[in-house]
Amino acid sequence: MNLTTPEIRTVNVTRYVTPLREGGSLPAIAEADDGFLYVIKFRGAGQGVKALIAELVGGEIARALGFKVPEIVFASLDTAFGRSEPDEEIQDLLKASVGLNLGLHYLSGAITFDPSVMHVPYKVASQIVWMDCLLTNVDRTPRNTNMLTWNKELWLIDHGAALYFHHSWDNWQEQAIRPFLQVKDHVLLLRATELEEADEEFKQILAPERIRSIVSLIPDIWLQSEWQESPDEVRDIYTQFLNTRIAASDIFVKEAQHAREQLI
Structure with missing residues (x-):
């Protein structure tokens, strides 16, 4: 049995694309510096880091069990990110989420x-x-x-x-x-x-x-x-x-x- 610790990449979020308004956590599709799109879960959302922990642990357990799960990455937000966002609610969310968040590879066309x-x-x-x-x-x-x-x-x-x-x-x-x-x-x-x-x-x-x-x-x-x-x-x-x-x-x-x- 291979018990190697999974490796999670870290990407820098470079562009906010669009919010996904399902539920109350306001995840969003965003582009990172590796050129890929991710669904970003923000630490500044309602459930805070606990939702991110559940996403990380639950997703990697699912992957270990053989299920198909989008790649999970750590997504870093710079302090300047989101300043030009016109929606005040989203801007507040981004300000509260500076630092390390969580992203899942966006499955385009799913x-x-x-x-x-x-x-x-x-x-x-x-x-x-x-x-x-x-x-x-x-x-x-x-x-x-x-x-x-x-x-x-x-x-x-x-x-x-x-x-x-x-x-x-x-x-x-x-x-x-x-x-x-x-x-x-x-x-x-x-x-x-x-x-x-x-x-x-x-x-x-x-x-x-x-x-x-x-x-x-x-x-x-x-x-x-x-x-x-x-x-x-x-x-x-x-x-x-x-x-x-x-x-x-x-x-x-x-x-x-x-x-x-x-x-x-």
Whole structure:
């Protein structure tokens, strides 16, 4: 098993292209100094760095599990960036986001996944449901699937609403072993017929060392202003939360199976 820590490139944002006004975080399409377009998630948005951490950790766990995820980069904003932006709300957002943000490679021409048109294989559906239960990702519903079809392939995007335990930090041990009740709203739940097989396979892939290597990607600067603990201590809590949840995966697998039975 290759446990090499993933490498995340850093790019400098050079041009604000257009806002993406889905949700309240005001992500945007922007161009970077490498010539590529990215969907930028800003640290100055409503959920702050916690949404960026969830995006980073959730996206790289999805990639480790073999799903297609747009390349994730650290996106640096200069203090002068956005001064000419006429929209005051966007200008305020950019001013509050100077420094290190997060970007995902923009999949030009991708279309929103439509479950009535594209049928996901039962195995893949089960794997996605399993992963979202692990990550406590509340944002993969029929109303907002956060999946794209690009080049006739399924891509997973937007994990910023995952890991919501970090919004209520003190009882993370208790939250790590809770079932994921929101799985009942998952867009792929009906097709998740192979959850036990996904559980067995993915627990082998997500060894404790792999989880630690992914969590180690979280930059210190994102952790220094949000928690009283040191950055290393915060990363250790994220690591323990995920490893505890993986070890107790039968809890969320059984909840998902029960929720699916209620839909049949």
